[in-house]
Amino acid sequence: EGQLLESGGGLVQPGGSLRLSCAASGFTFGNYAMTWVRQAPGKGLEWVSSIGDAGADTYYADSVKGRFTISRDNSKNILYLQMSSLRDEDTAIYYCAKDAVARNSAWDGFDIWGQGARVTVCS
């Protein structure tokens, strides 16, 4: 069974930067689109960014566009989220999630989630 493991979370000051990593195992990573979803304390789920299986196509929520960069290394089975110009409202648990269907032209539900990386933006 597949697994995702995030790392890189922590406490950062407003305006700072952080890079999250998500290590994948147990499935053919390069065959699946991947997504970052975040959850602010006590709140619901918010889509942040997605990347196609080959890494060429990237997409961002308006709230993070221009500040966050999603990327992937299919040779290392790792997904990344580079976050810069961080704001208080970026405080959240960040989950990486795997599309349920391989090499699909549509975007699917997420059948595997990581345990989450906590990011706290605070002065």
Place this chain on the structure above:
Amino acid sequence: EIVLTQSPGTLSLSPGERVTLSCRASQSVTSSQLAWYQQKPGQAPRLLIDGASARATGVPDRFSGSGSGTDFTLTISRLESEDFAVYYCQQHGRSPRTTFGPGTKVDIK
């Protein structure tokens, strides 16, 4: 952007009861593009249902999904203690810009 509304916000129920959760979309959603997730405190969400009615691998058959167009339902036929959690619906597929509903919390009466 498709906005999802879930009702009720919170349900207080007893083990053994039947529960029906509602998810309403601001515009029509293709049935194949509607999913349901369960999230317990301190845990990541878990996919329960995709394509409006297809149970994910390992999901007990007491969970079922139905609906079409703008109205979708998740039913738990008989609540068990491990089912007390928050449930989210999600629309996906039109673009990577997926959206989630605000969630329904099912807690113990």
